[in-house]
Amino acid sequence: MKVAIVTGASSGIGQSAAIQIARRGIGVILTYQGNRSGALDTVAAIEKEGGTAVALPLDLGRSETFPAFRDAVSGALREHWQRDTFDHLVNNAGASRIAPFEETTEDTFDTLMRVLLKGPYFLTQALLPLLADGGAIVNITSGAATTVTEPGYSVYGAMKGGLVVLTRYLAKELSGRGIRVNSVAPGATRTRLADNAFERYPEVIPGLAARTALGRLGEPDDVGAAIAALLSSDMAWVTAQDIEVSGGYNL
Secondary structure, X not given: OOEEEEOOOOOHHHHHHHHHHHOOOOEEEEEEXXXXXXXXXXXXXXXXXXXXXXXXXXXXXXXXXXXXXXXXXXXXXXXXXXXXXXXXXXXXOOOOOOOOHHHOOHHHHHHHHHHHHHHHHHHHHHHHHHEEEEEEEEEEOOHHHOOOOOOOOHHHHHHHHHHHHXXXXXXXXXXXXXXXEEEEEEOOEOOOHHHHHHXXXXXXXXXXXXXXXXXXXXXXXXXXXXXXXXXXXXXXXXXXXXXXXXXXXXX
């Protein structure tokens, strides 16, 4: 059985991706930071459909913990799948803080940098010895890095833009091992980011839907399905791409 690691899978896009990946017959190691109950819900949903999953804690903003996390992954692989390697990595875990440029603090900048760019960079590096040749990596970027420029997202968009560039470099440098690296850029999607912004400010949803060609806000399953598809052998000739999954936002 193939095995995928999905970071930040206790809710939203990560949770959907983990469940949809498992539906393709792939074992899942999923991570969580504060939302352990949500992670266990993801595991339960996968197991209910006959899949295999395990949840491990991970603070993506603390790169010094990555060697210990790698050891935990090794243990889970041996215990649950009798393997020493895994096949797919989805760098999904993230954070978001909204602030106008002139009000953005160094603390906000550094926090988002650690989680959105430094974290995926060094987590991938730490896990690389366990990633099987011929595997696949999907980084979750954002339309805020490429096609959408909204006030308040200067740091978030800049870090996600860095992840787009990193995706291309990893695709080049890991190609000798047959490892494909792509990224998915969600549009406006109903998740818990920005402190459940869509629940707190539902009045913004009609405007976002009006700017979307397909006429609605994105749902986690819309993006999760795209992530699962990119990991499959159907996409074996696709690498170094940043694929927008937005329903045609700002067309």
